[in-house]
Amino acid sequence: MQKFEVFSGVAVPLRRSNVDTDQIIPAVYLKRITKTGFEDALFAAWRGDAEFILNQPAYAGAEVLIAGPDFGTGSSREHAVWALCDYGFKAVFSSKFADIFRGNAGKQGLVAGVISDEDTEKLWAAIEANPGSQVEVNLVDRTATIGSLTVTFEIDDYTRWRLLEGLDDIGLTLRDEQAIVDFEAKRESWRPKTLPAKGV
Amino acid sequence: MSNKPLTLAEKVWNNHLVARGENGSPDLLYIDLHLVHEVTSPQAFDGLRLAGRPVRRPDLTIATEDHNTPTWNIDKPIADPTSRTQIQTLRNNAAEFGIRIHSLGDVNQGIVHVVGPQLGLTMPGITVVCGDSHTSTHGAFGALAMGIGTSEVEHVLATQTLPLKPFKTMAINVDGVLRPGVTAKDIILAIIAKIGTGGGQGYVLEYRGSAIRALSMEARMTICNMSIEAGARAGMVAPDQITYDYLAGRPHAPEGSDWADAVAYWNTLPSDEGAVYDAEVHLDANTLDPFVTWGTNPGQGVSLLDTVPNPADIADPNERAAAERALEYMDLVAGTPMKQIAVDTVFLGSCTNSRIEDLRAAASIIKGKTKAEGVRMLVVPGSAKVRLEAEAEGLDKVFKEFGAEWRFAGCSMCLGMNPDQLAPGERAASTSNRNFEGRQGKGARTHLVSPLVAAATAIRGTLSSPSDLLDGADSNAGVN
Ligand code: SF4
Numbered sequence: 001m002q003k004f005e006v007f008s009g010v011a012v013p014l015r016r017s018n019v020d021t022d023q024i025i026p027a028v029y030l031k032r033i034t035k036t037g038f039e040d041a042l043f044a045a046w047r048g049d050a051e052f053i054l055n056q057p058a059y060a061g062a063e064v065l066i067a068g069p070d071f072g073t074g075s076s077r078e079h080a081v082w083a084l085c086d087y088g089f090k091a092v093f094s095s096k097f098a099d100i101f102r103g104n105a106g107k108q109g110l111v112a113g114v115i116s117d118e119d120t121e122k123l124w125a126a127i128e129a130n131p132g133s134q135v136e137v138n139l140v141d142r143t144a145t146i147g148s149l150t151v152t153f154e155i156d157d158y159t160r161w162r163l164l165e166g167l168d169d170i171g172l173t174l175r176d177e178q179a180i181v182d183f184e185a186k187r188e189s190w191r192p193k194t195l196p197a198k199g200v
Numbered sequence: 201m202s203n204k205p206l207t208l209a210e211k212v213w214n215n216h217l218v219a220r221g222e223n224g225s226p227d228l229l230y231i232d233l234h235l236v237h238e239v240t241s242p243q244a245f246d247g248l249r250l251a252g253r254p255v256r257r258p259d260l261t262i263a264t265e266d267h268n269t270p271t272w273n274i275d276k277p278i279a280d281p282t283s284r285t286q287i288q289t290l291r292n293n294a295a296e297f298g299i300r301i302h303s304l305g306d307v308n309q310g311i312v313h314v315v316g317p318q319l320g321l322t323m324p325g326i327t328v329v330c331g332d333s334h335t336s337t338h339g340a341f342g343a344l345a346m347g348i349g350t351s352e353v354e355h356v357l358a359t360q361t362l363p364l365k366p367f368k369t370m371a372i373n374v375d376g377v378l379r380p381g382v383t384a385k386d387i388i389l390a391i392i393a394k395i396g397t398g399g400g401q402g403y404v405l406e407y408r409g410s411a412i413r414a415l416s417m418e419a420r421m422t423i424c425n426m427s428i429e430a431g432a433r434a435g436m437v438a439p440d441q442i443t444y445d446y447l448a449g450r451p452h453a454p455e456g457s458d459w460a461d462a463v464a465y466w467n468t469l470p471s472d473e474g475a476v477y478d479a480e481v482h483l484d485a486n487t488l489d490p491f492v493t494w495g496t497n498p499g500q501g502v503s504l505l506d507t508v509p510n511p512a513d514i515a516d517p518n519e520r521a522a523a524e525r526a527l528e529y530m531d532l533v534a535g536t537p538m539k540q541i542a543v544d545t546v547f548l549g550s551c552t553n554s555r556i557e558d559l560r561a562a563a564s565i566i567k568g569k570t571k572a573e574g575v576r577m578l579v580v581p582g583s584a585k586v587r588l589e590a591e592a593e594g595l596d597k598v599f600k601e602f603g604a605e606w607r608f609a610g611c612s613m614c615l616g617m618n619p620d621q622l623a624p625g626e627r628a629a630s631t632s633n634r635n636f637e638g639r640q641g642k643g644a645r646t647h648l649v650s651p652l653v654a655a656a657t658a659i660r661g662t663l664s665s666p667s668d669l670l671d672g673a674d675s676n677a678g679v680n
Binding site: 031033034035036078107158168169170172173174176179180183184187188189190191192193194195197198199200 | 218219225228230232233242243246247250251253258259260261262282285286289300302306307308319320321322323326349350351354355358359360361363450451452454458459461462465
């Protein structure tokens with residue numbers, strides 16, 4: 001996982017609330033067996049519409065999503081976060097995220113920052129006044145800045161620390177690798193081993 | 201170390217602590233055995249590839265094919281492309297990462313929760329995980345066995361550990377002697393009806409009491425299997441001589457001095473006198489009847505001697521609404537005697553009830569009897585080995601002569617990921633563990649039952665217990 005400190009990218013205003021994970025990625029895409037390659041599946045039901053915000057040239061290559069309240073509700077599918085990451089998003093802002101979505105985002109290195117409804121409106125207005133403008137996301141200070149507008153966002157300390165360090169769950173555990181090695185050294189020989197295979 | 205009396209689950213937990221979590225972060229636990237199947241593993245392996253990580257302990261990992269496998273014509277290519285791809289992907293991943301795999305056609309292929317115990321890999325006092333909720337099955341040996349999600353599968357593959365939040369403990373005391381025709385499946389269905397599908401949430405259940413001690417290992421597996429249907433993290437039974445006898449001599453069971461060391465340790469596992477549980481539940485085995493479900497969750501069950509409940513009698517408004525909806529889906533009328541419900545299909549199989557004892561029990565009832573007209577019966581052994589064992593005992597002939605379909609091993613109609621599905625509106629008596637809407641096929645209706653009830657139902661065509669087969673025993677009076 002990449003370390004995240006300060007980052008700038010094109011921001012896209014998604015003026016919708018209650019975007020559930022079925023809308024982020026419809027169930028038909030869950031049959032796949034890979035963890036990547038879901039960029040085409042993101043918001044699949046809306047992407048066919050030429051008017052849809054992501055289809056507008058000014059927002060090509062968007063990396064920051066600013067959505068309405070209750071983002072990521074519904075099914076717990078991790079694919080929703082994979083699809084956002086595969087599309088290129090590095091950060092998502094909303095005044096309210098579903099808990100599971102927020103947890104999944106943190107695991108994959110996607111910043112899910114909580115901003116007030118008021119600040120959401122301000123950011124939307126600022127972007128729409130100047131489509132394609134860049135937003136600077138500063139995880140150290142927990143701020144998002146467009147031009148002269150700076151808003152603060154919330155993200156819990158633990159997730160923020162992990163993102164700043166670039167640690168996924170596995171990376172975090174592997175910091176304890178010596179403890180794992182020590183544990184394995186004491187592991188009794190009666191405990192199960194699948195190899196060499198017996199009974200075949 | 202303090203001398204605080206501990207429960208079985210706490211002992212196994214403490215024994216696997218790699219690092220104690222600080223300030224509310226989870227404990228890191230070592231995983232002794234990781235079981236893998238084709239449905240929940242592809243993205244986990246893909247994640248390893250993306251990060252360039254190896255599998256830390258291929259020698260503690262084993263894979264089998266079960267959810268998607270066809271149960272006949274297993275020598276032909278799998279027709280459904282999604283199923284075929286998932287299975288081929290598992291084979292490729294196993295080869296790439298050096299993991300032992302039991303593929304279709306292999307004697308140890310079968311439902312992952314049947315294969316682990318069969319090989320003697322599941323043993324007391326270990327931690328077992330698998331990307332499947334019914335991993336709780338392995339708790340029957342006194343192991344701490346939990347179902348995990350795909351990102352946790354990747355975590356275990358990479359580190360052989362899992363960060364886990366502490367749990368609460370619940371003692372489920374089942375005392376008394378079961379009447380003839382009443383089995384482990386009836387115990388667990390009655391427990392879930394009693395505590396509800398959310399009653400075990402956050403808990404590890406420990407099944408205790410004289411009725412549990414009297415059960416065989418395979419019956420204990422049936423009970424632990426459905427712990428998850430009560431919402432629990434895991435279910436456990438303390439190991440005893442029955443456990444040791446079942447395990448001894450299996451391919452991967454400890455041998456020689458290892459066996460002696462293991463037993464010495466296993467003998468320390470049962471919960472200490474005075475150990476405190478966060479909750480306790482009691483069930484009287486003496487008065488238990490065969491139990492069946494009427495609704496669309498495993499907690500919606502009643503005695504087979506009872507009638508379909510009336511939602512109006514249910515006080516809790518949410519449960520009442522759920523019952524109303526369930527009756528509509530199940531096309532049942534309140535007040536109908538359960539024994540008058542006619543079925544189209546009988547399914548004997550799944551990780552709940554597809555082991556050799558289950559097949560023997562059902563075969564003993566149907567032997568020499570005729571199948572009810574129009575009823576279809578599927579018998580799907582839990583593993584290729586169980587199938588061979590049954591054939592060596594002639595059980596396949598009993599089933600075939602009865603008119604049942606004798607299939608190859610896999611999950612089959614338990615969830616219908618392969619072609620074994622019910623048609624819309626069809627009704628089944630099923631020995632599996634989930635009666636959710638559409639679980640066995642779109643619009644399919646499922647009644648969860650024991651193997652004995654499944655067999656008697658196949659004979660009579662309506663939900664029945666073996667006692668109903670006795671001469672003149674057509675009444676609702678249970679026969680002992
Ligand atoms: S038999 Fe059913 S419950 Fe068991 S592992 Fe297979 S699909 Fe899951």
